[in-house]
Amino acid sequence: MASLSLCSSLSTTSTLSQNHKSTVRAFKTNLNFLSSSNSSIRLASPKQPFFVPKLSQTEAPSTLAESEIEPTTEIQPTVEIAEAEPKREEVFAVVMVGSRQYIVFPGRFIYTQRLKDANVNDKITLNKVLLVGTKTSTYIGKPIVPNATVHAVVEEQALDKKVIVFKYKKKKNYRRNIGHRQPITRIRITSITGYQDSPAVTLP
Amino acid sequence: MNKKEVFKLAKGFRGRAKNCIRIARERVEKALQYSYRDRRNKKRDMRGLWIQRINAGTRQHGVNYGNFMHGLMKENIQLNRKVLSEISMHEPYSFKALVDISRNAFPGNKTVAPPKKEGLAILV
Numbered sequence A: 001m002a003s004l005s006l007c008s009s010l011s012t013t014s015t016l017s018q019n020h021k022s023t024v025r026a027f028k029t030n031l032n033f034l035s036s037s038n039s040s041i042r043l044a045s046p047k048q049p050f051f052v053p054k055l056s057q058t059e060a061p062s063t064l065a066e067s068e069i070e071p072t073t074e075i076q077p078t079v080e081i082a083e084a085e086p087k088r089e090e091v092f093a094v095v096m097v098g099s100r101q102y103i104v105f106p107g108r109f110i111y112t113q114r115l116k117d118a119n120v121n122d123k124i125t126l127n128k129v130l131l132v133g134t135k136t137s138t139y140i141g142k143p144i145v146p147n148a149t150v151h152a153v154v155e156e157q158a159l160d161k162k163v164i165v166f167k168y169k170k171k172k173n174y175r176r177n178i179g180h181r182q183p184i185t186r187i188r189i190t191s192i193t194g195y196q197d198s199p200a201v202t203l204p
Numbered sequence B: 001m002n003k004k005e006v007f008k009l010a011k012g013f014r015g016r017a018k019n020c021i022r023i024a025r026e027r028v029e030k031a032l033q034y035s036y037r038d039r040r041n042k043k044r045d046m047r048g049l050w051i052q053r054i055n056a057g058t059r060q061h062g063v064n065y066g067n068f069m070h071g072l073m074k075e076n077i078q079l080n081r082k083v084l085s086e087i088s089m090h091e092p093y094s095f096k097a098l099v100d101i102s103r104n105a106f107p108g109n110k111t112v113a114p115p116k117k118e119g120l121a122i123l124v
Helices: A016-021 A031-037 A040-042 A079-083 B002-009 B021-059 B065-074 B081-090 B092-105 B119-123
Strands: A092-097 A100-104 A109-113 A123-126 A127-134 A138-139 A149-159 A161-171 A174-180 A183-193
Touching: A040 A138, A092 A123, A100 B081, A127 B081, A138 B092, A161 B021, A174 B065, B002 B021, B021 B065, B021 B081, B021 B092, B065 B092, B081 B092
Parallel strands: none
Antiparallel strands: A092 A100, A092 A127, A109 A183, A123 A149, A127 A138, A149 A183, A161 A174
């Protein structure tokens, strides 16, 4: 089974500096026991490795490996550990916010550019959904998946970490030292809906 | 006090550059210049990395990067390279679906043939 790794997914070419602030909310790591105990079942029905975004500066995957595969049959006693985690559907979406694309999971947060007129604890719907993927099928949008929406709640309107913009020209006695904090918004994704009746590609 | 800030930024520098103000100031200024320049370079580097990864992913399915992107553009799929590289790494089935869409939209790639085994590998 391919080893899962966290990967960065939170910024496009524009502002990669925001990545370090985001933290990955680790799902229950005891699921690793689950996958190893049910390895015999796993071979019968290969599932796609579940995609876990890593929020750090570089694209190199970090060392944390998480497995989110749920067992197909729920009769083993080890299932109790997994049941403690709230029922989360295994779906991801690619959404475009602030002219940047993010890979989004329900229950995690992302940092986006500051959304004006959005107060804390506001419900937000993101309409520009480019791709939705579940365990069994993928809905690819051209360019967007019709009727798909991602619901989110604004958690925090904050400023990013300070970046020192230092301009210097040699031999010309020109130095400018400027600090910059970019306004950002942290939103937590609650659910991904509305993608059911779109042309889908069923996966093996 | 500026000296204090300079020493704070000079942590981890080599030799006297972290302790002596005259040398530290020079090194810190250079470091800040590099960071200014590299914030712009990072965007270029990352895009190149994504393209390499997408290329590797699509060549596994017999399509090269240029034809793959052409096919996506024809189908008006607006996923950017960052997301495509992530999908190619972690969601192989979704990525295969994308490659198939692109192949249908823009044919002209030879099918993947299993690599010829030479030497001892023939026994396997």
